[in-house]
Amino acid sequence: xxxxxxxxxxxxxxxxxxxxxxxxxxxxxxxxxxxxxxxxxxxxxxxxxxxxxxxxxxxxxxxxxxxxxxxxxxxxxxxxxxxxxxxxxxxxxxxxxxxxxxxxxxxxxxxxxxxxxxxxxxxxxxxxxxxxxxxxxxxxxxxxxxxxxxxxxxxxxxxxxxxxxxxxxxxxxxxxxxxxxxxxxxxxxxxxxxxxxxxxxxxxxxxxxxxxxxxxxxxxxxxxxxxxxxxxxxxxxxxxxxxxxxxxxxxxxxxxxxxxxxxxxxxxxxxxxxxxxxxx
Numbered sequence: 001x002x003x004x005x006x007x008x009x010x011x012x013x014x015x016x017x018x019x020x021x022x023x024x025x026x027x028x029x030x031x032x033x034x035x036x037x038x039x040x041x042x043x044x045x046x047x048x049x050x051x052x053x054x055x056x057x058x059x060x061x062x063x064x065x066x067x068x069x070x071x072x073x074x075x076x077x078x079x080x081x082x083x084x085x086x087x088x089x090x091x092x093x094x095x096x097x098x099x100x101x102x103x104x105x106x107x108x109x110x111x112x113x114x115x116x117x118x119x120x121x122x123x124x125x126x127x128x129x130x131x132x133x134x135x136x137x138x139x140x141x142x143x144x145x146x147x148x149x150x151x152x153x154x155x156x157x158x159x160x161x162x163x164x165x166x167x168x169x170x171x172x173x174x175x176x177x178x179x180x181x182x183x184x185x186x187x188x189x190x191x192x193x194x195x196x197x198x199x200x201x202x203x204x205x206x207x208x209x210x211x212x213x214x215x216x217x218x219x220x221x222x223x224x225x226x227x228x229x230x231x232x233x234x235x236x237x238x239x240x241x242x243x244x245x246x247x248x249x250x251x252x253x254x255x256x257x258x259x260x261x262x263x264x265x266x267x268x269x270x271x272x273x274x275x276x277x278x279x280x
Contacts, residue, residue: 054179054187058221061229062170069257074167076236076247078103083111084257085164090115091260092159094166104128112143112260113159119143119263120157122275134274143263144271156279167249169232171196177216185223190216191234209240228254 064070068087073080083094091114099106105128110121121143124132132138151157159166175196179189194214196202207214222231231250238244 054181054189055173055176057223057227058173058176058179058187058229059170061221061223061227062165062173064226064228064254065165065170065251067255068161068164069255070251071253071257072165072167073250074248077242077245081166083166084253084260085166086257086259087161087164089259090161092161092166093260094159099126105132110143111157111159112263114260114262115161116148117262118146118148118151118158119268120146120271120275121263133277134272137272137274138278140269143268144275145268146271147276150276151279154279167232168196168198168202169229169249169251171198172202172232172234173221173229176219182220185225185227187221187223189219191219193217193234206236206239206242209242210237211239213237213239224254226254 068085071082071084073082075081078100079096079098081094081096083092085092091112093113094109094111096107096109096111098108103126105124105126107125108121108123112119121141122138123141124135124139129135129139146157148158172191172193175192175194177190177192179187182188192215193202193210194207196207210217217237218235220231220233221229224230229251231248233249234247236242236245236247
């Protein structure tokens with residue numbers, strides 16, 4: 001198997017791209033199971049607010065994200081990511097796990113951003129890990145301090161405090177094409193992801209592979225008691241090398257996140273050239 005560089009391994013993008021999931025010998029084309037209600041093409045039922053009202057409610061539900069004080073998770077396609085954003089301290093933490101014990105190649109990333117610095121702890125595993133150039137310089141078990149000039153614009157490693165939402169839910173909800181309320185604080189419908197590459201949670205290559213299907217991806221959403229987005233679930237159909245999959249984004253603890261903790265100095269080394277080569 002050819003070892004790929006992880007230029008598309010931004011945690012959310014990775015969830016929607018073939019990437020490491022394609023390294024799994026046991027991968028199937030079956031969609032992930034879901035407890036989410038099925039989505040039809042119908043408009044809002046009689047006696048409930050119209051589609052326009054429901055869409056506006058979803059658009060408004062992402063406003064609190066811009067305050068930059070929340071915890072989040074993104075999961076799907078054998079990958080998970082979780083973390084928190086704390087704009088008051090200009091800090092963020094993210095933990096990414098890709099692959100499982102049956103995968104040829106697995107990756108764990110523990111990222112800490114505390115403006116103007118960034119650190120990452122990397123762990124590569126699986127039987128194909130031996131083929132990764134400079135593996136000994138990568139699996140150090142310590143945090144590697146990153147040169148900001150070498151990660152600027154790299155979604156896999158950097159964090160833009162002018163774009164506080166790692167999953168880009170505000171961009172995704174702008175693409176809603178049909179939506180209806182299904183209960184108290186719950187919604188279902190379809191969204192157009194064809195223009196959502198900027199969200200950071202949709203791989204441009206997957207959008208291309210989806211073709212016309214990208215314009216009507218089924219989704220469900222949930223908001224909390226204050227109308228803030230708490231869950232967005234997309235049912236992405238099979239396309240190209242990617243099997244059908246459920247992508248789930250959650251938000252919690254609005255206003256109650258905490259500042260990231262910088263790694264102890266004795267656990268930090270400067271990132272070697274091999275690290276940047278892997279992600280660029």
